[in-house]
Amino acid sequence: MPPSLLSVAEAQTHLFALGAPVPIEVVPLRQAAGRWSAADVVALRTQPTTDLSAMDGYAVRFDDLAGPLTVIGESAAGRSFALPLAAGQAIRIFTGAAMPSGADSVLVQEEAVRDGDTVRLSGEGPVRGGNVRRKGLDFGAGETLVATGERLTPARIALAAIAGHGTLAVRRRLRIAVMASGDELVAPGAALTKDALPESNGVMLAALLADLPVEVINLGILPDRLDAIVAAFAQVDADILVTTGGASVGDHDLIRPALQAAGGTLDFWRIALRPGKPMLAGRLRDTVVLGLPGNPVSAFVTATIFLRPLVAHLAGAADPLPSPRHAILGAALPANDHRQDYLRAATHDGRVAPADRQDSSMVRTLALADCLIVRAPHAPPAALGDSVEVLLLG
């Protein structure tokens, strides 16, 4: 590998070192979804707090099932029956209601015949202890349910609620400024001249960030002029500044010089990666700067493997990197060179095959892909039917 190129893993390590997780705030559960927990979520209660019926029917003593049984009261969810059950007695009970003391099983109503205050078994009946949810079945008070740094998924939000929490400690939302650069670019949908190109990276990045706890600040399109880019950099007030375009070596590639002219520092530039080699990263005051290449697919891939993980890292994720999966190849692959490759691929009949052309300008091929095949530097040829690493695309 040419010595100036960082590996993808090295670049991720450098990037994470550029910023620490943002401050913690305590928010209501409804605002915590999709963030990362900033503290261990410990159960404040036992669930269930007592033995509960899992079915509508009759709470009974298993040894009395032969019956007939006298129904002496009712236990509903939220209105339990206070008295203990004596021999030969049953209690009408509903799903989620507390079991009366003395009862050990629930006879479902479909297997019972009721006649006034008497109930009789008409089917097979429960096993001993059947249809009862034991105290602490789900969790006990004091147990850690979500560890610091885990994502607050919908299920974990529900878990926190049922464990007694109304609020959770999370990292505050990140502010992410996004800026495109290039004289050829015009806003999507705007009138086009002969040399113009619709700007697609800004909306793509906003969509890629939509499920993350961020506020996206759209700085629009900047011309290929150093003074304009430096002036825009001077105004930035964000945790992350993402630029696209102007990252390479051409005369109009101005992001690196602009970063330095604005008083920022460059940490690294160029990665052994395809697509996305010219990506750069640095700092500008309190802002982490990520300069993505302009080619739309290069911007997409670098946003997937650097920007999203950076957001997760600054938002307090314990495990910020995307999780690769394994897939079976539906086509042979040649040996790889020194750059880690991310091939747009689609799944057919359970097998993944890369698109024939991997030009980093081709957005339609990206839209047709459902995963990226990850090829390590110098990977040997792979045969049809081999297992490969993939990143699934949403």
Ligand SMILES: Nc1nc2c(c(=O)[nH]1)N[C@H]1C(S)=C(S)[C@@H](COP(=O)(O)OP(=O)(O)OC[C@H]3O[C@@H](n4cnc5c(N)ncnc54)[C@H](O)[C@@H]3O)O[C@H]1N2
């Ligand atoms: N002599 C060399 N030339 C290039 C190299 C190199 O190493 N030596 N690297 C190539 C690679 S790899 C990439 S990737 C590109 C990326 O360069 P830039 O980041 O400077 O991107 P631009 O030149 O500004 O644009 C590239 C391409 O993408 C279009 N573009 C830019 N921004 C957007 C946007 N927001 N929405 C849609 N399309 C955009 C732009 O019009 C260009 O066609 O450099 C290679 N060159």
Ligand code: MOO
């Ligand atoms: O790396 Mo560039 O991103 O190959 O097109």
